[in-house]
Amino acid sequence: MVTVSSGRRPGRPAGGKQVVDRELVLDAAERAIRRDGPLVSLEAIALEAGVTKPVIYARIGGRTELSNALSARLAERIVQSVLSAIAGQPVGRSALVLFLAANLETVAANRELFLYATGGSSDDSPQRSLYLASQSAAPLAAQLGQWRTATGHDPAVAEAWSYAIVGMLQLTSLWWLNQVELTAHGLAEQLAELLWSGLRTPPIA
Amino acid sequence: MVTVSSGRRPGRPAGGKQVVDRELVLDAAERAIRRDGPLVSLEAIALEAGVTKPVIYARIGGRTELSNALSARLAERIVQSVLSAIAGQPVGRSALVLFLAANLETVAANRELFLYATGGSSDDSPQRSLYLASQSAAPLAAQLGQWRTATGHDPAVAEAWSYAIVGMLQLTSLWWLNQVELTAHGLAEQLAELLWSGLRTPPIA
DNA sequence: AGCGCATACGTACCTACAGTACGTTTACCC
DNA sequence: GGGTAAACGTACTGTAGGTACGTATGCGCT
Structure with a gap:
């Protein structure tokens, strides 16, 4: 699969606030699991959350913690x-x-x-x-x-x-x-x- | 990890017999699990069995079947x-x-x-x-x-x-x-x- | 106002591993 | 003795987890 481009450009987002917080990531993960089954990739979850993998790592901390x-x-x-x-x-x-x-x-x-x-x-x-x-x-x-x-x-x-x-x-x-x-x-x-x-x-x- | 060379050359082994059969593969898998824990790779199991991955697939048929x-x-x-x-x-x-x-x-x-x-x-x-x-x-x-x-x-x-x-x-x-x-x-x-x-x-x- | 640093991202990469196409060697059979 | 099938290793592909690095914005300090 090609690397998912999230539509946003690099850099701190305008408004200075986090795009998504921890709970929103977990919500997105749940939606992704419901849609794609228990084998969803982190990228799919990130895409569902509207962010990229490193954000998942910053909020949650890897697959185990998720x-x-x-x-x-x-x-x-x-x-x-x-x-x-x-x-x-x-x-x-x-x-x-x-x-x-x-x-x-x-x-x-x-x-x-x-x-x-x-x-x-x-x-x-x-x-x-x-x-x-x-x-x-x-x-x-x-x-x-x-x-x-x-x-x-x-x-x-x-x-x-x-x-x-x-x-x-x-x-x-x-x-x-x-x-x-x-x-x-x-x-x-x-x-x-x-x-x-x-x-x-x-x-x- | 570098590709594991198994010491044997390609080709059908002398003697015409299978090097290992299904049960020996499973025995090797058990030893590998005992040694490396539940997360052993197929390559590690193959190495333990003295063969290579395609043999595992021929005998067993993939990770799920294993x-x-x-x-x-x-x-x-x-x-x-x-x-x-x-x-x-x-x-x-x-x-x-x-x-x-x-x-x-x-x-x-x-x-x-x-x-x-x-x-x-x-x-x-x-x-x-x-x-x-x-x-x-x-x-x-x-x-x-x-x-x-x-x-x-x-x-x-x-x-x-x-x-x-x-x-x-x-x-x-x-x-x-x-x-x-x-x-x-x-x-x-x-x-x-x-x-x-x-x-x-x-x-x- | 302007400058620097911290913050919050995305891009692009590395690595590991499951799974597979293909070439190579030996045995078997006519 | 030659051709086919069996048995195997090498080397590759695809994908997914994890990470280094560059980039854009906000905030405090002068």
């Missing part, structure tokens, strides 16, 4: 959505369903971004995947630990359990997004059944 | 390890612990390969991640469905549950590999507690 920033965005959307879904609800199975459904719906609403975040780039993505997961897992672990203590149980399992639940949601979402024969609520019910009651369901007989 | 083949290898090792661990065991919590521990131990024994398989490359890795997961999830779903039916429950949840369990193990493994303050058996116990009894643990009081 991936981290976008993953953090998605994680925060999920956390916010989940928090508002279970606000005021007593701990219990129905709250768990709300938690799971809110998570699934947010993922579906940010489909391309989710696919990008879960392994789209070429970086040390195991590390990033873990980083993304920890953003969701950390608040969950805090809640879980607190609840375990309140009900008289050992809170030591909270961290492992939170990663377990986040991992369960991650892969299940990926699977779900490629099959769609199930509503978010339907899948949330199935997962809630496993998480709340466990495999140890006694025989009907 | 990733798939390596992921399939890991998946099969995990499945085999798990099957031999629970062979002859009655369904129950202790069998679940064995299942989880065998899974974790195999992942730990193939650390670099696992990191490579869970997002190391630059391809459509969401698809590959799902492909890898399905290799573990499919047999699990069959067992789960069978067991659900045998105990008089709806087997429709089996597929979602199997992906849930595999995803749980995937992310938990990733987290565990970066912290190591827990034995495989210890973590397996914590996960078994969640999976077997669920969150609905009644208050002690």
